Amino acid sequence: MSTALVYSDRFFEHQTGPGHPEQPARLKAIVEQLRRDRLWDQLHHLTFQAADEKWPAAVHDAAYLRRVRESCAAGRPFVDVMDSAICPRSYEIALLAVGGVLAAVDAVMAQQADNAFCAVRPPGHHCEFDRSMGFCLLNNVAVAAEYLIQHHHLERVAIVDFDVHHGNGTQHLFEQRPDVLFISLHEHPSYLYPGTGFAWEHGQGDGEGATLNLPLPPRSGDDDYRAAFVRKVIPALERFSPQFLLVSAGFDAAEQDPLAHMKVSDAGFAWMGRRLKEAAEELCAGKIVSVLEGGYNLQKLAVGVARYVAVMLQPPGQDPLMALKAGL
Amino acid sequence: MLVRDGMTSPVITTTAETKLLDVGEILAEKRIHQLPVVDSQGRLIGIITDRDVRDALAVGGFEKRTVASAMTADPESVRPQDTLEDAILLLREKRFGALPVVDDQQRVVGLFARFDGLRVLTEVLGVDQPGSRLDIAIQDSAEELPKAIAILAQNEVQVISAVLSRRKDKEGRRLYLRLKSIDTRPLERLMIAAGLRVVGPTGDPNGTDAAKGKH
Structure with a gap:
């Protein structure tokens, strides 16, 4: 059993300025925790390069990509919104993050790894077709889903997004398509950025039913997430029967995250990871790639990721029925 | 309009x-x-x-x-x-x-x-625009409103909409702000420093722990 890790010190080169919550120290904390928990050496460290621009261009507007590239080159402080702080190297590093996620997808498809975790930044799930939002420059997970369809010729890819914020960018990129199932659990849009992801948003046209929003009230915790998984997430995955599972893994639903109001524990993140891994094993030969999104309390982020990665490293469950019972 | x-x-x-x-x-x-x-x-x-x-x-x-x-x-x-x-x-x-x-x-x-x-x-409320909400309790609008407006003018965060409720409860009226940012803490901190009471969006008394600098 092997779990691939996508990580590079170069991700520090995306500098967002002092006081910015999406800071290089997030990854530093994760790496230290993985070492401390002796997980670092168990992981299969992937080598990867910046993605060919044609892959981000498969989901993003060409003019938007040009705008990000030129804004970085011109030394502008942010792109589109003040939240999305940039430095001269940010575009390059954003392409590197995408490249890492695509390398993880390739490794899992080629069975060089059973699954993968991508400790990348900048994050991606708020990024829309043609504009940046909420710290996100390129929609890493959306590019990966499109890559699985176009390059690996898959027909059904599922994305589960448990970042505390609604994955608006990912939803909007796929909401009219039946081949990508998008499931987002998040703090209710009336209480938290970005203010989208109401339960009544469930896809459009051919994509009707292939978007599932599960808004949860502020202060929701492990039990609430567990209930949503058991009642909604897992049944939706089973109905869709994906060939690959991508996870937008944000750890900002943690208690004491500075940007949100939820109460998920480290064990809660581990439980979600286990349940998603089991679903992947049951439905798509264990093919699951998780990609870091948010998480701004450094300690909670680091421990949450470590617990989650530890779950990914575990051998597959022997008895799916027992695993299912454990979930209930 | x-x-x-x-x-x-x-x-x-x-x-x-x-x-x-x-x-x-x-x-x-x-x-x-x-x-x-x-x-x-x-x-x-x-x-x-x-x-x-x-x-x-x-x-x-x-x-x-x-x-x-x-x-x-x-x-x-x-x-x-x-x-x-x-x-x-x-x-x-x-x-x-x-x-x-x-x-x-x-x-x-x-x-x-x-x-x-x-x-x-x-459209007037701006609830169709991506953003975050911040609720401020206003007991004395003559004193507190100018303070709040002055802080908004510092441009820490772009304001999508600002609505002062007509209704009043024991905490007073509400100034509902819709902000074009994922991170409302800079504004929250300024509001609290000015003696204003941040009560939301979730109804936390005296602002969130985050804004008080606990983490």
């Missing part, structure tokens, strides 16, 4: 001589609930609703009946230059589904429906 800023225009109309059967089909096909009725010059003479058509269907001779026999004649209307308050309050007061909008010659130029009112309200 004026009625012309929120009305639907152009709008489908019908005539008094049209068969109810045809009107019923148009309403069903376009999924709308009413049509203004106009004369040969396009002037408003009535309004016919899906309810009128349904009621007419219940009595005999429906196939032969025309709009004239079932419409409300000389309905209330508004003009494009009337204010949104004119339209919204009239809709609410009379429980109308929609108001025809007419020019000074009584020609129909649009329709202002309940849905248009909702749309305008949504």
Whole structure:
């Protein structure tokens, strides 16, 4: 059993300025925790390069990509919104993050790894077709889903997004398509950025039913997430029967995250990871790639990721029925 | 804002001589609930609703009946230059589904429906714009409002909308801010430092732990 890790010190080169919550120290904390928990050496460290621009261009507007590239080159402080702080190297590093996620997808498809975790930044799930939002420059997970369809010729890819914020960018990129199932659990849009992801948003046209929003009230915790998984997430995955599972893994639903109001524990993140891994094993030969999104309390982020990665490293469950019972 | 800023225009109309059967089909096909009725010059003479058509269907001779026999004649209307308050309050007061909008010659130029009112309200509040919410309790508006506005003017975060509630509870009125950022803490901190009470969005008393610098 092997779990691939996508990580590079170069991700520090995306500098967002002092006081910015999406800071290089997030990854530093994760790496230290993985070492401390002796997980670092168990992981299969992937080598990867910046993605060919044609892959981000498969989901993003060409003019938007040009705008990000030129804004970085011109030394502008942010792109589109003040939240999305940039430095001269940010575009390059954003392409590197995408490249890492695509390398993880390739490794899992080629069975060089059973699954993968991508400790990348900048994050991606708020990024829309043609504009940046909420710290996100390129929609890493959306590019990966499109890559699985176009390059690996898959027909059904599922994305589960448990970042505390609604994955608006990912939803909007796929909401009219039946081949990508998008499931987002998040703090209710009336209480938290970005203010989208109401339960009544469930896809459009051919994509009707292939978007599932599960808004949860502020202060929701492990039990609430567990209930949503058991009642909604897992049944939706089973109905869709994906060939690959991508996870937008944000750890900002943690208690004491500075940007949100939820109460998920480290064990809660581990439980979600286990349940998603089991679903992947049951439905798509264990093919699951998780990609870091948010998480701004450094300690909670680091421990949450470590617990989650530890779950990914575990051998597959022997008895799916027992695993299912454990979930209930 | 004026009625012309929120009305639907152009709008489908019908005539008094049209068969109810045809009107019923148009309403069903376009999924709308009413049509203004106009004369040969396009002037408003009535309004016919899906309810009128349904009621007419219940009595005999429906196939032969025309709009004239079932419409409300000389309905209330508004003009494009009337204010949104004119339209919204009239809709609410009379429980109308929609108001025809007419020019000074009584020609129909649009329709202002309940849905248009909702749309305008949504836009004014900015709830269709990506952003975060921050609620400030305002006990003494003369003292606290200028403080809050001064902080907003520092441009730490772009403001999508700011609404002061009319209703009051034991914590006072609310200043509901919608902010164009994922991170409201910089503004929260300034508000708290100025002695203002941040109570939301989640109802935390005295702001979130985050804003108080606990982590």
